[in-house]
Amino acid sequence: MSTTIEQMNRVSFDADRIRADFPAATRTVHDGRRLVYLDNAATTLKPRVVVDALAEHMLLGASNVHRGLHYLSERATEAYEAARDSVCDFIHAAAREEIVFTNGTTAAINLVAHSFGSLLGEGDEIVVSQMEHHSNIVPWQLLCERRGCVLRVAPIDKNGELILDAYRDMLSDRTRLVSMVYVSNSLGTVNPIEEIIAGAHAVGAKVLVDAAQAVATRAIDVQALDCDFLAFSAHKLFGPTGVGVLYGKQVHLEAMPPFLGGGDMIASVRFEKTEYNRLPYKFEAGTGNIGGVIALKPAIDYVSAIGFDAIQAHEQDLLTYATDVLRGHEGLRLIGTAREKAAIVSFLVGEVHAHDVGSILDQEGVAIRAGHHCTQPVMEFFEVPATARASFSIYNTREDVDALSLAVRKVEELFE
Amino acid sequence: MSALDELYQQVIIEHNRKPRNFRVIENATYVAEGFNPICGDHFHIYIVVGDDGCIEDVAFDGKGCAISKASASMMTQALIGKSEIEARQLFAEFNSLAKGDLDPDKDDNTLGKLAVFSGIWKFPARVKCAVLAWHTATSALDEVDIVSTE
Structure with a gap:
């Protein structure tokens, strides 16, 4: 059958x-x-369709977003924010405020390592797996050096599967964050991400899902998964390079300090006191890859249609x-x-x-x-x-x- | 000859299968470590320099692809008996060959059998494999310079 x-x-x-x-x-x-x-x-x-959208922005739009009062800037802002809505629907986020554009999965993980990481201290533990991409290892090692945290590594077996029992044994009330890959880029392993998340939540730890390799292969529902953060890149989803997405539950993103400071991420700047912009712009300092973000929408539409x-x-x-x-x-x-x-x-x-x-x-x-x-x-x-x-x-x-x-x-x- | 056959000539395949001077030399005059982090190629080169300043023995061990291993193997054969100046001259020629700047059939050279690597420049990603052992050996000789100036 x-x-x-x-x-x-x-x-x-x-x-x-x-x-x-x-x-x-x-x-x-x-x-x-x-x-x-x-x-x-x-x-x-x-x-x-993706290349056309990118080219159209470059050739006919090319304006910056969120600031110009002129026609082109308004069109660019509309298209940029439409891409955010598209991502929000695509991964079933609860709100568009939870969708932060970065320049890739690596940047998204680094954002969490710096911003969420700044809330961690001596002896706090971060758990990754042995099958992580370097981009989900090194940012945590750097964090451990900065904050005195401890990085723990959940082992894999000879088939390249996560040893779930060993992972669960590693979790404790010291675990603050589990950062784990959904689909391994070198082994192809699809991790039991629901069980990984449930285990982490049971000890009060947050979970970041590296979905770089997963995003083009399976439907992702961040609310059903109940992950705290999820990161992916547009370029592994038929979109342009230089664009990534960080999803974060609003409650966490609100509590986290900004990562990069600069334009667009502020409400007002004074030398005495700067007020930060609301979500998601608090985490989007500087001019991003506008054309790339705009071209992510047709990529999402393309896979969604199939x-x-x-x-x-x-x-x-x-x-x-x-x-x-x-x-x-x-x-x-x-x-x-x-x-x-x-x-x-x-x-x-x-x-x-x-x-x-x-x-x-x-x-x-x-x-x-x-x-x-x-x-x-x-x-x-x-x-x-x-x-x-x-x-x-x-x-x-x-x-x-x-x-x-x-x-x-x-x-x-x-x-x- | 196809580009592939040019890259993987029988001589190279054969040296990969049975690398010459593939051993450790205890008490070598100079030992250098060559590492290509992107490929994972990793060699040690051992050089013994005699009283007359000539290279008496060269050996290597480690892991690498067919190109890097065959190149290391052929290099050990080529360097034995050479003076330091001759060795450096050969390295310069090999480097030019690997980059496609030297045509062994037209330009003056002392490459001999090493000319078998003349097709490597058509594979830009593999040039670094071919020159790894040579760079490692040169860094060992540079140590000679440093020691001799003190």
């Missing part, structure tokens, strides 16, 4: 039509080879197929075999270094990432210097998996 449903999903999901919306997905590389883009965990390609049920079914099909096909390669080792995974496959081809794999695949037109994926503790845990990583998105097909497999065969031939 499940086969029938999978087949139906594959038929109803028209990856070729989607591909046509992404000019880069239909281009060639290296003198005429079809590009097989499997580096979606690094950044997704951009559909024409729908996450269809996207997930398609990507799970690709994941299953890719896993089967790669397992058929003798000597190939999969890194990250969690029961619940997003369409991310990290692997090693025999003894061949991942960079050699990456270069050879690239010559075949297959774009993957090779390296530690900014998760060195994960590489250390699996005792590998680097992995090759293929990550799939809405415009990928089973033919792309076949092309990957053929290119891997080329690696094997060259290094046999």
Whole structure:
């Protein structure tokens, strides 16, 4: 029965039509080879509607927001704030005041580490997992140095799954914040985020969800999750680089001091006393990436029109197929075999270094990432210097998996 | 020859499979550590300089991709018997070769077998792999300079 449903999903999901919306997905590389883009965990390609929105702002708008009284500034402000409403709906936030634009997930996490972190003190504990991206490790290490907090690391098992019991044992009344990744960028693991959040709340700790890798793969409802903070980047959601979102419960954002000081984040400035602006502007100092924010809205509209049920079914099909096909390669080792995974496959081809794999695949037109994926503790845990990583998105097909497999065969031939 | 075949020439594949002078030299005159944080390539280079100032022995150990490992292996062979000046000259030539500034068929050079890396410049992301061992060896020799001026 499940086969029938999978087949139906594959038929109803028209990856070729989607591909046509992404000019880069239909281009060639290296003198005429079809590009097989499997580096979606690094950044997704951009559909024409997103590029058009960005170009329209740059060419016809280009005004600053929240200050000009003229026509162009008003239009830019409308579009900028419409994007905020769009994000608010997209992640089911309770209010638009809870949506802060940053320049990316990293900046959003750093904002929390500085602002929320300034409320922490000696001996307060922050819990992350062993599978975090460096951007969800280093800001907390810096905070620990500043405030004397303690960083604790919840371990993973050989499949790349969080060991929930060990995580729960780590929680105590000293835990102030749990900052954890929803979907691992190097392993593909989908963490049991509801249980992680429930465990943290049970001891009174707040939770930041790093949704950078999750946001393009599943519907996110911050109220249902009951997370305190959630961060993601537009560029992994078919939007432009240089735009990120920090969601924070209003009650927390109200209690937190500003992060960056400057224009737009103030109500009034006097040398005696400066009053800060209301939310979310309190956290948006300076001129942001206005065109990028405006172009995030069509990206959200684009994925919403396809729908996450269809996207997930398609990507799970690709994941299953890719896993089967790669397992058929003798000597190939999969890194990250969690029961619940997003369409991310990290692997090693025999003894061949991942960079050699990456270069050879690239010559075949297959774009993957090779390296530690900014998760060195994960590489250390699996005792590998680097992995090759293929990550799939809405415009990928089973033919792309076949092309990957053929290119891997080329690696094997060259290094046999 | 395709760009790929040019990059992974048989000589390089072979040196990757069976790296020469892949060992630790205890009591080496100079030891330097080379590290490429982005790739995770990590080598130690050991150099023994004789009384006549010539390089008597060179070895390396560590981990890296095929390009960095083959380059290190071939470098150890090339450096043995060279004076420090000759070694530096070879490094300069290899650096130019890796960047595509030197054509081993047209420009004067002493590269010999090292010319096998002539296609690397077409892979900008891999140039750093090819030159890692050389940079490491040079930093060891620079230590010689520092020591000799004291």
